[in-house]
Amino acid sequence: MNKKGLLFVISGPAGTGKGTVVKHLLETGEFFFSVSATTRAPRDGEVHAINYYFITKEEFEKRIAAGEMLEYAQYVGNYYGTPKSAVEEALDAGKNVILEIETQGALQIRKIMPEAILILILAPDIETLEARLVGRGTESADIVAKRMAEARREVTLIDKYDYVVINEDGKSEEAAKDILGIAKAEKMRASRNTELKEKFI
Amino acid sequence: MNKKGLLFVISGPAGTGKGTVVKHLLETGEFFFSVSATTRAPRDGEVHAINYYFITKEEFEKRIAAGEMLEYAQYVGNYYGTPKSAVEEALDAGKNVILEIETQGALQIRKIMPEAILILILAPDIETLEARLVGRGTESADIVAKRMAEARREVTLIDKYDYVVINEDGKSEEAAKDILGIAKAEKMRASRNTELKEKFI
Numbered sequence: 467m468n469k470k471g472l473l474f475v476i477s478g479p480a481g482t483g484k485g486t487v488v489k490h491l492l493e494t495g496e497f498f499f500s501v502s503a504t505t506r507a508p509r510d511g512e513v514h515a516i517n518y519y520f521i522t523k524e525e526f527e528k529r530i531a532a533g534e535m536l537e538y539a540q541y542v543g544n545y546y547g548t549p550k551s552a553v554e555e556a557l558d559a560g561k562n563v564i565l566e567i568e569t570q571g572a573l574q575i576r577k578i579m580p581e582a583i584l585i586l587i588l589a590p591d592i593e594t595l596e597a598r599l600v601g602r603g604t605e606s607a608d609i610v611a612k613r614m615a616e617a618r619r620e621v622t623l624i625d626k627y628d629y630v631v632i633n634e635d636g637k638s639e640e641a642a643k644d645i646l647g648i649a650k651a652e653k654m655r656a657s658r659n660t661e662l663k664e665k666f667i
Numbered sequence: 668m669n670k671k672g673l674l675f676v677i678s679g680p681a682g683t684g685k686g687t688v689v690k691h692l693l694e695t696g697e698f699f700f701s702v703s704a705t706t707r708a709p710r711d712g713e714v715h716a717i718n719y720y721f722i723t724k725e726e727f728e729k730r731i732a733a734g735e736m737l738e739y740a741q742y743v744g745n746y747y748g749t750p751k752s753a754v755e756e757a758l759d760a761g762k763n764v765i766l767e768i769e770t771q772g773a774l775q776i777r778k779i780m781p782e783a784i785l786i787l788i789l790a791p792d793i794e795t796l797e798a799r800l801v802g803r804g805t806e807s808a809d810i811v812a813k814r815m816a817e818a819r820r821e822v823t824l825i826d827k828y829d830y831v832v833i834n835e836d837g838k839s840e841e842a843a844k845d846i847l848g849i850a851k852a853e854k855m856r857a858s859r860n861t862e863l864k865e866k867f868i
Binding site: 584586588590591592595617618621622624625626627628629630631644647648650651652654655656657659660662663665666667 | 785787789791792793796818819822823825826827828829830831832845848849851852853855856857858860861863864866867868
């Protein structure tokens, strides 16, 4: 009898380095990564079906209509979403799943799957976040300003999350270890171990 | 400004080895240990004001009446309880506090301090637990039988706890590490880090 896997939903403003943290987590082999679908253009080096399923707006809307998206959101003018079937299959097979999604999508998941573990990754402070976005050099000043406004809004959602992990400069491996520790603790949650009662009767 | 310390309440049936696990935790220097008061007789090697405050039934009842007990319970004919002031002072000073108390007392703490973290330590199964109690050789067969009945009742309270930690034979240091991991994860709880909102506005 497989115990169902745990669902970890990881969000964080752009520039918090959540992509790098998630990369470290996947290297441990302990998580199934759900590849999101998006209508935004790939950045340099991003690969279809690895980083995202890069699909058209028409295709995305067709999948929404067919009920094939676990959650979806529009963010800076593009759709982002999570294909449903792969996540459900992995959880049923006892695998722990990581979803890296925006806050809107995370809150949709919370409603559908209250047992999901929501983790917000943050930079230590707003100045560090801005320095990272500007330093990345891949977005225009206009987009940076939009992302900063979005970050401020996202941080107000902190109460909707279960955990906050701070990703300090150059310490993404520490942040990944923090999340591994959270995963280990969550497995010891009494509510996930009620079958022990039978072992003591 | 000190952040308030976290209160860890550790319970477990007799024979789960919770005393040894707590000893390992205290050796880390990361916790303030609240010494309980009891009316039971000291076992070999137990020291007053270190293991317990060993006091008379009359003295214990006087302290209850004076409101000086955070919680108290009767267990196999004796009183056990937690003197209030030391715990509150340590928490206010930002120290993390460990209380090692019976389930009745733990549930009293949950009501008064809902933010307390309740951890139930268990043996892997009922056979292991009985073997440990019999092997200890400090209690009569009659007391062992009473403790086994008590253990069965306590395990039904699993849903009232936050976490369950299994203490395997000879692995009490692992169990202590599990609790340290829980402590670290709990510090990352979003609800304990809402002051971050101000850093992003």
